[in-house]
Amino acid sequence: MVIDGYTLVAPLGEGGAGSVYRATGRGNAGLVALKLLDPAVGRQPEMKERFEREARALNGLDHPNLIRLVDFGLHDGTPYLVTELLDGQPLDRLLAAQPLPPELGFELVFGVVAGLAHAHTHKVLHRDLKPANVFVATLPDGSLHPKLLDFGLARFFDADRWGSHATLTQEGAIMGTPMYMAPEQGFGGRADERSDVYSAGVLLYELLAARPPFDTPDRASLIRAHALQPVPPISEVRPGLVLQKALVSVIERALAKKARERFFDAADMLRAMHEVPTPAAYYE
Numbered sequence: 001m002v003i004d005g006y007t008l009v010a011p012l013g014e015g016g017a018g019s020v021y022r023a024t025g026r027g028n029a030g031l032v033a034l035k036l037l038d039p040a041v042g043r044q045p046e047m048k049e050r051f052e053r054e055a056r057a058l059n060g061l062d063h064p065n066l067i068r069l070v071d072f073g074l075h076d077g078t079p080y081l082v083t084e085l086l087d088g089q090p091l092d093r094l095l096a097a098q099p100l101p102p103e104l105g106f107e108l109v110f111g112v113v114a115g116l117a118h119a120h121t122h123k124v125l126h127r128d129l130k131p132a133n134v135f136v137a138t139l140p141d142g143s144l145h146p147k148l149l150d151f152g153l154a155r156f157f158d159a160d161r162w163g164s165h166a167t168l169t170q171e172g173a174i175m176g177t178p179m180y181m182a183p184e185q186g187f188g189g190r191a192d193e194r195s196d197v198y199s200a201g202v203l204l205y206e207l208l209a210a211r212p213p214f215d216t217p218d219r220a221s222l223i224r225a226h227a228l229q230p231v232p233p234i235s236e237v238r239p240g241l242v243l244q245k246a247l248v249s250v251i252e253r254a255l256a257k258k259a260r261e262r263f264f265d266a267a268d269m270l271r272a273m274h275e276v277p278t279p280a281a282y283y284e
Contacts, residue, residue, distance in 0.1 A: 003075045006034050006082060017047060022085060025070070032070050035081040050152040051079045057124050057151035058083070065115030067135065067149040086147060088138045092131035095206070102241060102281035104144070105207030108136065110273050111146040113200050117266035119148075120193050127153040127191055129199035130180045131206070155191065178222040179212055183257055186223035193265035200269060201254025201262075208281055209237040213255070231255050240283050246276045 001008045005026040012020040018037040025032045037051055058069035058081075071082035091108070094100070100108070112134055119126060126133075126148065133150040153176065176185050182198035185191050206212045213232060214225035234243060234251070243251075250272050256262045263269040 003034065003036065003080055004073055006032065006071075008034065017051075023082070025082075029070075031085045033083050033085045035083070036075070037079050039076070039078045048079060051081065053154055054151045055079075055081055057119070057154040060122055061119055061124065063115050063118035065111045065146055065148060066118065067147050083149075086135055086137040088136045088144070090132055091134040091136050091146070094136055095131055099210035100207055102208050102238075102283075103279045106204070106247070106273075106276070106280040108134070108144065108146045109200065109204040109207055110270070112148055112203065113266050113270045113273060115146075115148040116196055116200060117270045119151075119154075120196070120265045120267060124151070125155040125191060125193065126151060126196050126199075127155055127185070128176050128180075129196060129203060130177050131203065134203075178219050178226075179215065181223070181226060182259065183223075183227035184259055186226055192259070194259040194262045197254050197263045197266060197269050198256075198259075200266065201251055204254065205231070205234065205251055208241070208243065208251075209234045211237060227257065241281055242284055243281045244277050244279075246272070247280050250276065 003023075006023045008021040008023050009031075010022045012022050012033060014020070018035060020033055020035045023032050023034040024030070037047065052072075055069065055072035058067065059072070062068070067086075068084040069081070070084060073080060112129070116126060116129070128150065129148070133148065135147045135149055137145045137147055139145050176191075176199075178186060180199045180202045182191070182195040185195050202212055214222055214229065216222055216225070231252075234241060234248075250269065253262055253272070254269060263272065
């Protein structure tokens with residue numbers, strides 16, 4: 001199958017909204033990943049808007065820790081998105097196989113926060129940061145490199161730059177994944193940079209503790225836990241693991257219940273992570 005000059009070679013993944021394919025690029029562009037909405041889904045205005053806003057977000061961002069956009073268009077009225085092709089696997093699949101060494105977990109989140117800081121600098125919120133939306137690429141030297149992806153729920157908060165597309169949903173709508181959502185998101189409040197910071201804090205906690213701070217099958221219980229329950233100390237969740245005091249401070253501030261007590265944005269959090277001594281976490 002050929003889509004506007006891109007030849008689909010093999011499927012890479014499939015979801016409820018569409019499919020991702022390995023494809024050959026136009027001319028001598030090499031291999032790329034092509035994400036194609038299911039035609040039926042593509043006719044739904046909100047889903048089409050989410051797909052298109054991901055393209056707008058990526059088109060305005062350029063950072064080593066963000067997936068790189070190659071192209072975007074319509075094929076027979078159905079949107080498609082073309083990005084760089086990466087060798088590796090999503091972070092959630094990596095975590096399902098086995099707990100990560102804590103120092104590697106810290107390094108991966110450091111990269112994610114660096115990419116998120118770039119997005120915040122360009123007035124873009126992610127609003128759905130979680131392991132499934134982080135791709136861990138394997139570089140030629142064998143090292144692991146995180147790439148933040150899926151900006152389908154992104155919110156643009158610079159109206160002069162992004163125009164009429166700044167808002168996806170009305171105030172009060174709950175957007176995101178409850179296990180990683182900030183308290184204000186869980187109750188339909190307005191998300192800002194500090195909401196993304198909270199989600200990054202949950203991700204950091206999970207990669208160090210080998211489990212998220214709160215994990216129940218009930219959506220409402222998760223929302224209440226993030227809003228009301230104290231975060232269990234990682235030292236109790238993963239016995240024997242020692243965190244640098246500066247790292248404990250980063251986690252506590254990122255996961256503050258009140259947004260005003262968190263880091264102002266991802267760049268602020270990244271600066272604090274820079275101050276964590278190496279190794280950031282180790283076993284006694």
